[in-house]
Amino acid sequence: MRRPLVAGNWKMNGTCSSVAALSQQLHEMKLGGEVDVAVLPGALHIGQAREGLKGSSISLGAQDCSVEPDFYARTGEVCAAQLADIGCVWVLVGHSERRLMLGEGNELVARKFLAAQSKGLIPILCVGETLAQREAGDFWSIIRGQVEAVVELAGVPAFAGAVVAYEPVWAIGTGKTASPDEAQAVHAAIRGWIAERSESVAAGLRIVYGGSVKASNAAELFAKPDIDGGLVGGASLNAEEFGAICRAARI
Numbered sequence: 001m002r003r004p005l006v007a008g009n010w011k012m013n014g015t016c017s018s019v020a021a022l023s024q025q026l027h028e029m030k031l032g033g034e035v036d037v038a039v040l041p042g043a044l045h046i047g048q049a050r051e052g053l054k055g056s057s058i059s060l061g062a063q064d065c066s067v068e069p070d071f072y073a074r075t076g077e078v079c080a081a082q083l084a085d086i087g088c089v090w091v092l093v094g095h096s097e098r099r100l101m102l103g104e105g106n107e108l109v110a111r112k113f114l115a116a117q118s119k120g121l122i123p124i125l126c127v128g129e130t131l132a133q134r135e136a137g138d139f140w141s142i143i144r145g146q147v148e149a150v151v152e153l154a155g156v157p158a159f160a161g162a163v164v165a166y167e168p169v170w171a172i173g174t175g176k177t178a179s180p181d182e183a184q185a186v187h188a189a190i191r192g193w194i195a196e197r198s199e200s201v202a203a204g205l206r207i208v209y210g211g212s213v214k215a216s217n218a219a220e221l222f223a224k225p226d227i228d229g230g231l232v233g234g235a236s237l238n239a240e241e242f243g244a245i246c247r248a249a250r251i
Contacts, residue, residue: 008236023052032057061090171211
């Protein structure tokens with residue numbers, strides 16, 4: 001059975017004081033157990049969150065990494081080697097906000113995926129469609145293309161050490177959520193595409209849902225057979241709400 005994962009993407013939020021308070025609250029909740037729990041602070045606060053969560057079962061991740069895995073002349077970027085050094089376990093690649101606002105294409109995202117894995121990090125590959133793409137009916141090819149770009153560069157075996165996050169762009173930060181059946185259909189399709197090349201990799205691949213996950217809808221989403229947890233945005237900034245989502249993911 002796949003172990004659920006709930007990861008909190010703090011995005012560009014937080015001050016030294018708020019990160020300290022949130023880390024302490026999460027530490028006191030003793031989350032984890034049957035669920036892998038991770039938080040992904042902004043790069044400035046990863047070290048502070050690490051200290052605040054020391055001794056807890058909550059692991060750390062980053063929201064992005066450079067295509068260059070090691071030290072390089074890339075002003076303003078952070079490489080996978082630095083993230084591993086500071087204690088990160090996970091790193092998002094291809095989040096929709098970076099794809100749409102910063103123009104990150106499938107090839108660039110695939111290179112980040114490979115860079116992360118080369119330094120022992122677990123990439124969380126974000127895939128998903130915009131509202132226009134869904135309404136046009138071609139969103140299946142969009143999502144498959146996002147997955148296939150990584151397959152072509154890294155190979156299917158690389159997904160044995162990765163997570164895929166399905167995040168319908170139209171449901172991120174909007175309060176809208178794909179219905180459990182809509183989300184399950186996409187998760188099953190992604191698993192099916194991987195299974196075309198390796199059934200064993202597909203069976204073990206964790207595919208989490210991201211798109212306005214809240215305590216009120218988490219249990220219904222996580223009950224679906226191919227939804228293995230959540231990538232949580234705004235709700236992860238509230239310790240009580242995030243804790244409730246983590247509890248909903250317990251096997």
